[in-house]
Amino acid sequence: DTAVSQTPKYLVTQMGNDKSIKCEQNLGHDTMYWYKQDSKKFLKIMFSYNNKELIINETVPNRFSPKSPDKAHLNLHINSLELGDSAVYFCASSFTLAKNIQYFGAGTRLSVL
Amino acid sequence: GIQVEQSPPDLILQEGANSTLRCNFSDSVNNLQWFHQNPWGQLINLFYIPSGTKQNGRLSATTVATERYSLLYISSSQTTDSGVYFCAGAVGSYIPTFGRGTSLIVHP
Secondary structure, eight states: SSEEEEOOOOEEEEETTEEEEEEEOOOEOSSEEEEEOTOOOEEEEEEEEEEEEEEOOSSSSSEEEEOOOTTTOOOOEEOOOOGGGGGEEEEESSSSSSOOOEEEEEEEEEEOO | OOOOEEOOOOEEEEEOEEEEEEEEEEEEEEEEEEEEOOOOOOOEEEOOOOOEEETTTTEEEEEGGGGGGEEEEOOSSOOGGGEEEEEEEETTTTOEEEEOOEEEEEEE
């Protein structure tokens, strides 16, 4: 069974649309993350949730809104998509915020046309 | 935040060769991890190594926390080792900062 699963794997959409990416982990971890990987492979953290509470919110446009209905799920909703949002988005989880060995999902490749 | 520098940025090896990848940090980190991103994009955690040395098969890692660097050793490289190797560290608030990676190609 996949430990951290993201859906969809690929997302192609037009500028201005709203889209969501879902993430679920079955590891029993308390902490979940969203990362953005740009075309040069640079990985940057966007958000971190610990037990459904927002812990880290890096400099991310407020068009991006994470939602954690329970500690096993962390979804990412993006409003009014822009060309610059095209990237690979990775979800990850860790036991806790301090003991943060990261387990990554397979990534969602978002292409905004 | 901390700065993370990885070297070399690119590395090309013949199968069977050994290599050393380096990660330097601008500040002392309280946790440090190495990852491998395979050519299909999957990110796999290789080591959680805030200090000391660990080994896993042909891979080993050493972190010298007082000197703010970590090394990843790959011995007898195989084509399946190709991909990008990232290190990441965090200080205090536990926000992981990633280096820009070392892109490795292993030729048969």
